[in-house]
Amino acid sequence: MIKITLKDGSIKEVEKGISVIELAKELSEGLARIATVAEVNGEIKDLRYCLEEDASVNILTFDSDLNGKKAYWHTTSHIMAQAVKRLFPKVKLAIGPSIDEGFYYDFDVEKPFTDEDKASIEEEMKKIIKEDLPIERFSLPREEAIALMKKMDEPYKVELIEDLPEGEEISFYSQGEFTDLCAGPHLMSTGKVKAIKILSSSSAYWRGSEKNKMLQRIYAISFPKTSSLEEHLKLLEEAKERDHRKIGKELDLFMTHQLVGSGLPMYLPKGATIRRILERYIQDKEVKMGYNHVYTPSLANVELYKTSRTLGSL
Numbered sequence: 001m002i003k004i005t006l007k008d009g010s011i012k013e014v015e016k017g018i019s020v021i022e023l024a025k026e027l028s029e030g031l032a033r034i035a036t037v038a039e040v041n042g043e044i045k046d047l048r049y050c051l052e053e054d055a056s057v058n059i060l061t062f063d064s065d066l067n068g069k070k071a072y073w074h075t076t077s078h079i080m081a082q083a084v085k086r087l088f089p090k091v092k093l094a095i096g097p098s099i100d101e102g103f104y105y106d107f108d109v110e111k112p113f114t115d116e117d118k119a120s121i122e123e124e125m126k127k128i129i130k131e132d133l134p135i136e137r138f139s140l141p142r143e144e145a146i147a148l149m150k151k152m153d154e155p156y157k158v159e160l161i162e163d164l165p166e167g168e169e170i171s172f173y174s175q176g177e178f179t180d181l182c183a184g185p186h187l188m189s190t191g192k193v194k195a196i197k198i199l200s201s202s203s204a205y206w207r208g209s210e211k212n213k214m215l216q217r218i219y220a221i222s223f224p225k226t227s228s229l230e231e232h233l234k235l236l237e238e239a240k241e242r243d244h245r246k247i248g249k250e251l252d253l254f255m256t257h258q259l260v261g262s263g264l265p266m267y268l269p270k271g272a273t274i275r276r277i278l279e280r281y282i283q284d285k286e287v288k289m290g291y292n293h294v295y296t297p298s299l300a301n302v303e304l305y306k307t308s309r310t311l312g313s314l
């Protein structure tokens with residue numbers, strides 16, 4: 001028997017070798033249903049992780065911790081990759097991490113994904129979720145891992161494995177016909193994901209280097225409840241309405257032109273007037289602060305930034 005110290009400080013004795021998900025079931029069937037990942041001795045571990053010695057364990061859910069959300073989103077990224085491979089078998093897989101606001105996956109495709117493609121991918125993701133495929137983890141020695149990815153014709157995965165340090169564990173996750181190189185953690189099955197939405201797509205260089213091939217990146221989000229997804233999408237729409245880039249153009253404060261570049265706004269008369277007024281205000285403020293009429297660009301930039309954020313939130 002081993003002793004497990006729980007989040008509330010209580011201690012539970014369990015059989016050596018028990019998995020985190022089995023521990024969760026012993027604590028509460030309800031907790032086991034919504035568990036996404038666990039913190040074991042301060043480290044994030046998969047629900048499949050087996051406890052071999054005394055440890056402190058905190059079982060996380062989607063709502064309890066960002067790490068709980070990221071495990072949920074990481075699993076959904078694999079579901080998206082599986083859907084893409086089903087619909088576009090010749091696509092090559094790159095990477096698909098979770099981020100602070102959902103997840104993305106990078107794909108090597110012949111042409112960019114269209115809106116129709118993304119709609120089809122989303123529908124296929126829903127089918128995979130409905131199939132409730134068990135997600136299984138396994139590891140392979142370095143050479144066997146490389147051989148597997150070469151057999152699957154996934155050159156980006158081969159490159160990632162070859163860059164791993166010698167002796168590094170090389171793990172994979174499988175769900176149905178789909179297998180991906182991944183350190184995890186992941187949920188126990190695809191059916192644990194409930195509500196999904198593809199948000200956008202863009203271009204991205206492999207490994208962020210312009211020397212590498214341009215890939216297609218799809219951003220998406222998922223939630224345990226449809227109502228949570230609907231609320232999130234509503235907030236995104238509201239944020240678009242408050243975007244300073246949108247408001248500034250509507251108020252004729254600035255403009256952009258493709259010859260100059262969308263990242264370099266050009267002030268229109270109204271915007272230039274507001275800038276001059278702000279600069280004079282900042283200079284007067286600096287005088288009162290004892291700067292002896294010396295204009296301080298750094299302080300001015302801070303004040304202008306604050307003001308632009310305020311305008312953008314109106």
